[in-house]
Amino acid sequence: MYKRSRRSWKRKPRRRPWYFYLIPIVGIPIGLEILTRLLFGFTGLDQAFSQEQSDQAKRVEAYQLGFLSPDRQPYKNLPNQGQLQAVRNPLMGYQLLPQQQSNYWAINPQGFRDDEPITPTKNPNEVRIFVLGGSMAFGQLSSNNQATLANQLETLLNDQVKQQQQNPNQYQPAVLPYTADEVAKVLQRPARIPERQYRVVNAAVPGYASGNELAMLFQQVVAFNPDIVILLNSYEDLLLPSSHSGADIPGLDALIAGERPVVEDPIGQAVRGWFDQLYLVQGVRHYILQNAQTEEVKAIPLNLTVTDQPLAQSLASDDAELKARIDRYKNHLLQMVRWSSATRKRLIVGIQPELSSRSPEQMPASEKAILEQLGENYSQKIAASYTQLVSAAQQATQSSANAKVLDLRQLYANSKDPAFQTPTSLTDEAYKTLADQFYKTIIQQLAIEPKPYGS
Template identity: 35%
Template sequence: MFKSKVKHRPMFTPRRRARRRFSVLGAIVTVGLFLLSLELLTRIFFDLAGDQTEFAQINQLKPIDAYKLDFQSANLHKQTKTSDFLLAKSNMSLGYSLVENQQHKFWQINAQGFRDRDPVPLVKPQGEIRIFLLGNSTAFGYGSSSNAKTISDLLEARLQQRLEQQQLTPQIYQTDSPPGNTKQPKNLKNLAKPPKIKPGKYRIINAAVPGYASGNELAQIALQVLKYQPDLIILLDGYQDLMLPSDRKATQIPASKVAQAEQPKSIGTYIDQLIEPVLKESYLARVTAKYWNKSQPQDVQADFLLDEQTANLVKHLPQNESEFKKRIARYTENQKQILNLSTAAQVPLLVAIQPEITGRDPSKLTSAEGKIITELGRTYIEKLRKDYPAFTKAAFKLAQSYPNNVKVVNLYHLTDKYPSPSFLDPIHLNELANEKAAEQLYYGIASMPKMQEKPQPAKPLQPLSTKDSK
């Protein structure tokens, strides 16, 4: 009763073909196989061509790549502190500062935000001679393969070596006792010897921050450095003040980077982070990136000096005499205020004008350094050689007014003792040149009376006892 009709299909009627449904998974697999094939072909091409220069260190991150500043938003507690770049954060007083407790293969930042392996206690240990090094990326050690290869660590090692020399060969240094009559031949010979530096455990604290100018350093000394009871403050700067517009008191985080840091991360950003390790090892991705970067306009001025193309640095120089004088005046005023702070705290000051490639003897430049000079252009070279020495003159003028508190070391014109090459780019030194810069700073410190060992007062003659007189 409930039988349904059975439809009979003729035996020779052709069947209808089922429609193939579009498969997303299949499309992904197809695209993946296509890209994999292109990757294999790219690798085969470069293997056959024998051109491995682009990919010889494909799995190795260059030290210079790890020094790019990555500005983070104020909500750091919500963010990770692991990055391929150097993390910095906004700071209302300083402009910006380095994120604390971050570590990379090429550098370590301690709990106070200084480039140091160990924390710096507020209470100075007994016998420690604490020296702070301030400045921008050159003082920070931009491009160094480790903290140990920076100017600060090399300077610390050199000072400790000097103490060992004083103990092993005391005869080559001035005696501890006061000279008395300096006109006597014996005392004249003694005064011709170098004085001893203070004994103790020297610690150089690298408080430099890439991009800092003298205005940042002034705030840093007033609000941060002096509370750590330094025995000496070293300023290694000058170049950033020359390049910073006069209407800015200090270097700030560029507005574009603030907006980028505050922008919430999208799903695409997280996907990029997941596939980034794969892209780093891909020949195809590297070739694409290389030619894409070449196709981008290179004449756009960067809003942060460390991100600037070498050929565009000339755009940051003062464009007229009035602007140049304002920049010099700002630098001089900041140095005076720093000196007032350090003098009040009874801390001597060593001001060093940082190196720059146009101060190098052209005959000592290598072909790689010659390319840097060519890229900078004639206008940059002429203006830099004319304007930059004015910062040295300003520093020396300050030292003449306060000879007991300030020492100046000019590193703009590198001596013939520096290696060839010495420069990674217009202002950053390689590791061998860092050693020579540390050596010059060491001689500057050793010549400062306040860093020298004070002669022990002569013991008064005791009257002979009755027993001694017999």
């Protein structure tokens, strides 16, 4: 007998609209962002946290070089352009645009980092000291002009003059006393220096190597009749390829050759800026990743030609290339030493402090994060390079009694306080320590020897 089978039937599920899936994708991040902002606002971290991020970003942008052509027109399509404007110069590579300022620095009418102008005519009572160098000598990422090496050194010297005038008995006398016991006592006091007005001028430029500094000395600084020249550099020479005599505008050759560097479009910049302002993103970076991503950005020196690779790859790749870079530095330094001898001007050559020389036990987390971003074998390669560079500096200066090498590699090795903001930038307190080292050296050179009794 035929039996009709009942066909099983189920109701087809109704398809959910597309926005049903979009709501959690968009809603969950928004909800987390709102909760994060409420948490930050309730704990009082929102204002301080936002201010910290904003200040750092503003400072980095303020110190980033922005390059202009000789007729002071901006170069289009050059990446990473900042607020500190520098003009193309065929002799010096580039030089700072005079009369510009930001919240962190001021450039005077002569193109030096100084609050006041300076004239070629020198007051007879004035001692002029010029600071040449790159990013560290310039005071990159310092809070203001007063925090730089030049300004702090000037304050130390002029303060001693005031102390000598106000408390003469605290310093060695002009004439020694009669008895040997009294002589021994007064010679234990600090030495006096000439009671004159000391002017320290910051003529350093971020990114400069020894070739640029040599050109700066002869093309600009000598016109202002310096009594002492401080040269604080050497690090940039270890990074600059031996085929270059000095630093130039990064990416300019490629631009002239018709190559268009990849420059982030305004929409991309706006989206990235909006994303970085999210409290959720900032909180993860600051507290979970311990600010590692921020430190990675800070670890990129603001003056490097190549910024998309670890810094270790900018160091010499072999012994021959390292020797060529060291020889270039030595040759440029020799010319400065000869000038020092011929003019009887004092030359102090400072070997720049370096991050990896810091004791790991004393290095804070922020500096460790920077060091980790510098690339494999960075510490070993930079240490070996510095050894040869110091030897070259000593050989170049040994022919002149007016030239002196000040080896500052280990200056912050055992310091318990943070010292480096980037591989070429110091904290304000670290600049103070640096200024104190040059102050002690200058005091020794200018010390007035007391005359014998009865003379």
